[in-house]
Amino acid sequence: MLIAGVDEAGRGPCLGPMVLAITTIDFREEEKLSNIGVKDSKLLSPAQRQTKFKELKCIVNEFGVEKVDVEELDRLMDRKSLNEIEAMRVARLLNNLKEKPSVVFVDSPDVISHAFADRMRKYLSFDVVIRAEHKADLNYPIVAAASIIAKVERDREIKNLAKIYGDIGSGYSHDEITINFIKKFIAENDKLPHFARKAWITSQRLLDERFQQKLI
Numbered sequence: 001m002l003i004a005g006v007d008e009a010g011r012g013p014c015l016g017p018m019v020l021a022i023t024t025i026d027f028r029e030e031e032k033l034s035n036i037g038v039k040d041s042k043l044l045s046p047a048q049r050q051t052k053f054k055e056l057k058c059i060v061n062e063f064g065v066e067k068v069d070v071e072e073l074d075r076l077m078d079r080k081s082l083n084e085i086e087a088m089r090v091a092r093l094l095n096n097l098k099e100k101p102s103v104v105f106v107d108s109p110d111v112i113s114h115a116f117a118d119r120m121r122k123y124l125s126f127d128v129v130i131r132a133e134h135k136a137d138l139n140y141p142i143v144a145a146a147s148i149i150a151k152v153e154r155d156r157e158i159k160n161l162a163k164i165y166g167d168i169g170s171g172y173s174h175d176e177i178t179i180n181f182i183k184k185f186i187a188e189n190d191k192l193p194h195f196a197r198k199a200w201i202t203s204q205r206l207l208d209e210r211f212q213q214k215l216i
Contacts, residue, residue, distance in 0.1 A: 002061065003027045004101035004128075005142030006090050009041065009150035011082065011109065014200045015171035015178060015193070016158050018068045020086065021149035022093040023060045024101050025142055032059050033141035040137040040144050041151035053152045056145045063146075064093050065153050070197045077199045083109050084119055091123030100126050105140045107147070108132035161195055173202040182206050 008020045025033070036055045037048075044052065057063065066089045076085050086109060094104060108116040110132070117130035133139065137147040162168055165185075169177030183206055185193050196203050 001027050001103070002099060002101040003030065003142055004094065004097070004104040005136070005140055005144070005146045006093060006104060006106040007041075007137050007143050007147035007150055008086060008107070008109075009147070009154035010171065011086070012173075013171035013178075014173050014182070014197050014202045015070075015168055015195055016154065016161065017070065018073065018086070019150045019154040019157070020066045020068075020089050020093060021063065021146040021153065022065075022090075022097070023056070023063045023142055023145040023149065024097065024099065025060045025145075027103075029059070030141050033145050038141050038144050038148065041147040042137075044148065046155060049148050049152050049155075052148050056148065060142075060145060062097055062099065063149055064096060065149060066090075066093050067153070067157070070195055073197055074199045083116065087116060087119035088123050091120050094120075094128065095123075095125045101128060103129040103131060105131045105133070105136050105143050107136040107143055108134055165193065173200075179206070183209075 002024055004022055004024045006020065006022045008018060010016055010018045033056060036052065038052055038056055041049055068089060090106060106116065110116040113132050113134050116132040120130055136143040158171055167177055168181045169175040171178055173179065182196065186207060192198055192203055192207055
């Protein structure tokens with residue numbers, strides 16, 4: 001029986017894309033992922049994630065990546081919740097698989113975990129058993145594998161931006177480097193960088209603070 005795992009990286013930051021990844025494997029082979037040390041990407045260092053990424057690609061049957069850039073996020077969030085956008089993109093990953101799984105395990109962002117399965121079904125082109133659970137990346141190696149791929153791809157996007165703009169931190173609002181970068185960019189340009197999520201509260205707050213300073 002073919003199973004799939006789905007997870008995301010970059011759901012909440014104010015800079016950079018949201019990245020979702022999917023992996024599939026025969027359920028009898030899933031233990032191989034545990035044997036090479038695959039676990040939730042947050043529990044691995046960047047170097048470890050890179051190593052596991054290379055190793056797991058040789059084990060899984062198939063994998064895919066979906067990147068949602070900031071412009072699309074801002075546009076879609078005018079009329080859809082972030083959870084709905086994520087469900088749409090997870091369904092696209094599943095629909096694009098060459099071989100469809102019997103069961104998909106997904107880390108649910110909804111407070112009521114199974115509600116995310118209902119969101120996904122609206123966009124799926126085939127029938128599949130959906131196990132949408134909280135902390136699925138901790139409980140299922142196939143989801144952890146997707147977590148690693150998503151995180152590696154998201155980190156790559158951030159590194160590419162840093163090559164152009166200098167150190168932008170992780171992109172998350174709790175990161176002092178990120179916040180200082182945004183403040184400096186706004187002070188010099190009177191606008192947010194193009195890779196900032198304008199619909200995010202942090203982005204708007206920093207922009208408002210700058211305009212208030214100019215009025216003083």
